[in-house]
Amino acid sequence: MIPVRILARSIICQPDWQFILVGILKRWAALFDDAIYLNRNGRLLKYRSGSCEYEWQTLRARTRRNQMGKRLSRKNLWFISGPLAFVFYVLHDLLGSLHYPGYNPLTQAVSDLTAVSAPSRWIAQPLSSCYGFLSVFCSVLACFYLFRKVNKTQWIGLLVFVFMTLSSAIGYAIFPLSEAGAPDGFQNKMHIVVTILVVVSSIVSLILITVGSRMKSGDSALGVAALIAFLLMLAGAIGTNVVPAGVFGIVERLSVYAAVGFTCFLGIRCMFKNVE
Numbered sequence: 001m002i003p004v005r006i007l008a009r010s011i012i013c014q015p016d017w018q019f020i021l022v023g024i025l026k027r028w029a030a031l032f033d034d035a036i037y038l039n040r041n042g043r044l045l046k047y048r049s050g051s052c053e054y055e056w057q058t059l060r061a062r063t064r065r066n067q068m069g070k071r072l073s074r075k076n077l078w079f080i081s082g083p084l085a086f087v088f089y090v091l092h093d094l095l096g097s098l099h100y101p102g103y104n105p106l107t108q109a110v111s112d113l114t115a116v117s118a119p120s121r122w123i124a125q126p127l128s129s130c131y132g133f134l135s136v137f138c139s140v141l142a143c144f145y146l147f148r149k150v151n152k153t154q155w156i157g158l159l160v161f162v163f164m165t166l167s168s169a170i171g172y173a174i175f176p177l178s179e180a181g182a183p184d185g186f187q188n189k190m191h192i193v194v195t196i197l198v199v200v201s202s203i204v205s206l207i208l209i210t211v212g213s214r215m216k217s218g219d220s221a222l223g224v225a226a227l228i229a230f231l232l233m234l235a236g237a238i239g240t241n242v243v244p245a246g247v248f249g250i251v252e253r254l255s256v257y258a259a260v261g262f263t264c265f266l267g268i269r270c271m272f273k274n275v276e
Contacts, residue, residue: 079266081141082263084134086260086263100112107245114176117178128172135169135260151215154208163205202258222265228258233255236256236258239251
């Protein structure tokens, strides 16, 4: 029975072989008490094997959709920049912590790893720069790619998200902390201003993407991811002002990884958007 099903699938998915192999299939169908249905021109319409039926038109259309999706996914490989950005940020956090003696991720912010005086700057800063470049590249590419594929509200949200990634990549590169703990000074105050700008623009973009998902032509999967990221970022933004210092690092990372995680999902979503 199994060889007959395999042969039926191969004939159905390869229409050029139908006239050559349909005679063989007839004999096999009779041998295994299966049924084969042909049209007037002798082309295969349906093959029934036990309780399974293989329809030519259905499988042909499905095969063409899958092939088209694979071709489109190869064109969309640039969106792997989103997951790569996530990987580089995690590496910047983990390797930076390992090369910073006495660093405690439970109580200290991620920004301390790239401070000018931080012993981990030599390894954390290049990884952070790679993340910044990849996040900007992915968000800009997604903004162009999703133009007219999502509604206006979601697309404006993506534009704001591009502004956020640019502000983060450029602002933190120009104004890193001079010392861990954000002491007084112009550079450190500007670092805080950049952080406020990044958080506010992130929240605005995520709200727009979430609201747009409930409208006509909205991407619901993108909206769910934006809603989750928004709730995490809101919890982190509020929590940094109310939680005890012993867990400040954990709460601060909620906001950070909400944006980083959404960038990762944005790349994956665009990569496989047409393979559905």
